Amino acid sequence: xxxxxxxxxxxxxxxxxxxxxxxxxxxxxxxxxxxxxxxxxxxxxxxxxxxxxxxxxxxxxxxxxxxxxxxxxxxxxxxxxxxxxxxxxxxxxxxxxxxxxxxxxxxxxxxxxxxxxxxxxxxxxxxxxxxxxxxxxxxxxxxxxxxxxxxxxxxxxxxxxxxxxxxxxxxxxxxxxxxxxxxxxxxxxxxxxxxxxxxxxxxxxxxxxxxxxxxxxxxxxxxxxxxxxxxxxxxxxxxxxxxxxxxxxxxxxxxxxxxxxxx
DNA sequence: ATGGTGGAAAGTCCA
Numbered sequence: 075x076x077x078x079x080x081x082x083x084x085x086x087x088x089x090x091x092x093x094x095x096x097x098x099x100x101x102x103x104x105x106x107x108x109x110x111x112x113x114x115x116x117x118x119x120x121x122x123x124x125x126x127x128x129x130x131x132x133x134x135x136x137x138x139x140x141x142x143x144x145x146x147x148x149x150x151x152x153x154x155x156x157x158x159x160x161x162x163x164x165x166x167x168x169x170x171x172x173x174x175x176x177x178x179x180x181x182x183x184x185x186x187x188x189x190x191x192x193x194x195x196x197x198x199x200x201x202x203x204x205x206x207x208x209x210x211x212x213x214x215x216x217x218x219x220x221x222x223x224x225x226x227x228x229x230x231x232x233x234x235x236x237x238x239x240x241x242x243x244x245x246x247x248x249x250x251x252x253x254x255x256x257x258x259x260x261x262x263x264x265x266x267x268x269x270x271x272x273x274x275x276x277x278x279x280x281x282x283x284x285x286x287x288x289x290x291x292x293x294x295x296x297x298x299x300x301x302x303x304x305x306x307x308x309x310x311x312x313x314x315x316x317x318x319x320x321x322x323x324x325x326x327x328x329x330x331x332x333x334x335x336x337x
Numbered sequence: 338a339t340g341g342t343g344g345a346a347a348g349t350c351c352a
Contacts, residue, residue, distance in 0.1 A: 087343090087344070108344095111345090134345090135350095284342040284343055285341060285342050327343080
């Protein structure tokens with residue numbers, strides 16, 4: 075089975091490209107972030123025609139997450155337990171959706187950006203990660219044999235080598251010790267970040283800004299990851315960061331990260 | 338030109 079995560083930066087703009095990629099790579103399950111649409115606006119038809127079932131969560135033009143699966147999609151869960159709200163009045167944003175696909179509990183996650191260190195969005199980001207870690211720990215605690223994948227755009231660069239020029243990120247979000255601690259907490263909860271384990275090489279980015287020729291210069295960031303439970307980790311044979319998908323007109327600013335599972 | 342790109346309730350917010 076092949077499962078992947080991809081921040082597509084608008085599902086409507088990218089539907090053709092997403093479908094072509096799914097069919098070309100033979101991907102069975104895709105966790106999608108930044109669909110940027112409401113549920114009624116999602117382009118279900120082309121995916122369903124290609125044999126994929128769709129679970130989508132979107133409230134407006136911001137955020138939006140989905141899971142596409144051709145191996146079944148059961149027990150869909152919108153938001154994780156105790157997922158924090160943001161703003162006044164507080165809104166639980168569409169940043170997390172879970173479903174069981176081919177026996178794997180897949181979560182598509184779009185972690186809040188944080189914006190600036192002194193911004194309310196940054197505190198929200200840390201709280202969001204802390205509550206997610208608690209939920210993740212509980213899932214594994216309830217079933218130590220569970221196959222869970224926490225996949226998505228984490229908006230955290232865990233290592234200095236995950237950003238193209240660390241000197242430019244001093245005092246910025248994505249690299250702060252608090253964010254890195256919040257990210258690392260998933261390891262203490264019993265999960266393994268399998269993409270790092272199988273693709274340890276530096277300068278293997280998953281995101282490049284649209285501006286200033288960042289992609290041709292390979293000035294990117296590695297911020298898309300997949301935390302896996304022990305039972306799922308044992309099945310992951312290969313991880314691929316599909317850098318080529320950043321090329322050409324109409325690309326997302328993120329590329330797919332792919333997990334190949336045994337069996 | 339100093340947000341230089343791209344996507345989204347269409348005017349500004351978000352990344």
